[in-house]
Amino acid sequence: MRLSSLYGQAFQSIALPAMLAPTQSKATSLARQMRRQQRWPIARIKEYQLSRLTELMRLAEQESQFYRQRWHQLGLSADRLRCLDDIRQFPITSKEDLESHFPDGIAVQSRRNADWQYVGTRGTTRRVMVIHDFERRDYERAAIMVALTEDSPYRYGTREVSIPPDACSVHCGIESDRAVSVSRQLLALATRRVAWNRESISDLRGLVMDTWICAKTVLPPLPLDGDDSVLRDCVRKLREQRPMQLTALPEYLRALADYVRISDDQPPPIPVIRPMGANFPTSWKTSIESALRGSLREHYGSREMGPMAFDCHQTNGMHLLMSQHLIEIVHDGQPVLEGEVGRVLVTDLHNLAMPIIRYDIGDLARIDTSPCPCGRTTARIFLEGRVDDALVTDSGELLTAEAVSNFFYEQPEIKDFQLTEGRGGKLTLRIVPATKTDFNERAIEERFLSWMGQSRSISVRTTQAIRPEESGKFRHCKAQPWTT
């Protein structure tokens, strides 16, 4: 066992609760409870979900204008809820619903207090705002703790390196006059250069979080066009930091792994490699793990919902945090059969300040409820990409971004791709070839169409690199909007 891992364990069990105590946070005890709930008999978890859901829906009906009006128009009432399946009678909540009723039409006024925080989603297409109160944030802190440390050597206090798509986004929203270190902020407060108020205390808390609890080094985005100087710099930083965990966009992890493989430049072994911000193509797993000498671990979450699932050491799907959210998978508004792909609907069981019920989060996934060898009883989710990125075939079948990515990344002559669906279903395929020679555009076109099982107009072009979106993330599959 690494020394840093021992340090992390001691930090998390002794120092962290002591540091959180003055903030009255219950995060560490909530995290312990969440861990236990992962192994409860499934009937007990569902009973817990039902009691949370009942409280949430009663509150929504009484105090959230949006839900009350909508349900009453449809002749529905929260009293209808006798079992979890009864939630299916209630309408789905869209991003537009949240946007157009935010904040007064949807928030619960009786729970309004100074601790309310407005949280903006980091959506690639649109930003939605939600409200979290202190209690909700505490559950989220606990959920993050569970999602990042279950079956993993990573502990709070151990080093992490992060390469987000847009380094600015990490700091956006917390721009203030706060100092760069905990000691400087304390000095500034002591000398009255900074006034003692809510904001400066919250800055101090943020600094403690960033420097001691989640000791994170943020590196600039990596170029994907073969410029080695930034990659060399990144490997040097990894050698200096020796992180326990590396968090980065899947594309950056692959660029780094490719660079490590062809150069003599070796980073230290990185025990936990964690993709962020996008679906991870399964076919990249082995090469990234062997180049960076660690295990690839995934979790699923969003800004508005917090962590919703995490993988165990089996790395076969992600266990849902069922005590935190009620997750449904639907197609055409109806529940799908187990294992079938559909839209993900999320109900946040702990957000009483702004009820979010049956929220269409924009993802496609399938669920497996069969027992996992790890002993956790919770269902596992398999993500299939964004709804906006999925193609619909002529026969109405869904071709998810995950399936399309796996198809292209399994072709040895393709390094990267981007498939764009235009009006009338015309496809444009841009390809970055793995090697300059032996690339047959016609053969790729035929193979793809026969895999897709239909005749479509398609034009194939080769290119040097796929450009990221404005957010810094990559969209390999861009489909025309479809509705169900």
Ligand SMILES: [Zn+2]
């Ligand atoms: Zn498991």
